[in-house]
Amino acid sequence: MVTARRGDLFDPACPTRRLLDRVGGKWVAMIVKVLAEAAPQELGFAELRRRVPGISHKMLSQTLQSLTADGLAARRVEDCVPPRVFYRLTPLGLSLDAPLAALRDWAERHMPDIDDFARERAAP
Amino acid sequence: MVTARRGDLFDPACPTRRLLDRVGGKWVAMIVKVLAEAAPQELGFAELRRRVPGISHKMLSQTLQSLTADGLAARRVEDCVPPRVFYRLTPLGLSLDAPLAALRDWAERHMPDIDDFARERAAP
């Protein structure tokens, strides 16, 4: 992730760099996708966990927290005995899903090309 | 960066995850942008270094190497006394610039919103 240390002196805090620092993490893109697909329905923490296979309790909590802190997701606590918490994307978060979808689309289309290239250059 | 350890068992090697592992690095996006803007002109190593302020010799070399290994960039060595090396995006690399441009566009439009949100929630 990293923000900037010494070189963005010229372009202090390039917006794209800052965005990638937020969405380049291991889980952000998938969580945004899942929440976007569920929208306008909100999803409970446990439900999210089920829809993001392999994510740890900690990383889900942590990622949702950063999304919430950035105003990309909204958090709602249901005040019952085993407390339940629900998340949904904000309009801002939903708007981010568009460019992410473009990336997903490219990935599905062209990652095979990258793999092919790697295989060819490995072949003697 | 990381590729997958234990959870992508269900979605082994999600293409989007793998793509982000490649372009989420600190310099990839900017280098692709610079090369895309220069295309179809190729750029020398030193010229690239000038156009990516703050990047270290090592990181530029390393990043270009991974782009080349993925078939996103092409490398040409000019065989003169002080050897010069030129880089350009391949068609595949150029095609990747489109979704990245979408991300850049979103970043320029909406990162201020994220900043505003952070400022508001900081205000008592």
Added chain:
DNA sequence: CAGGATCCATTGTGATACTG
């Protein structure tokens, strides 16, 4: 149940120096 704290392994990044 959700979330926070702690500890640890791994990786990414950077400075530097050396090679062709």
Added chain:
DNA sequence: CAGTATCACAATGGATCCTG
């Protein structure tokens, strides 16, 4: 000039335990 090896440091991500 471009590339690479080495070393050091910061940042991620994951496992586990503890709390309201």
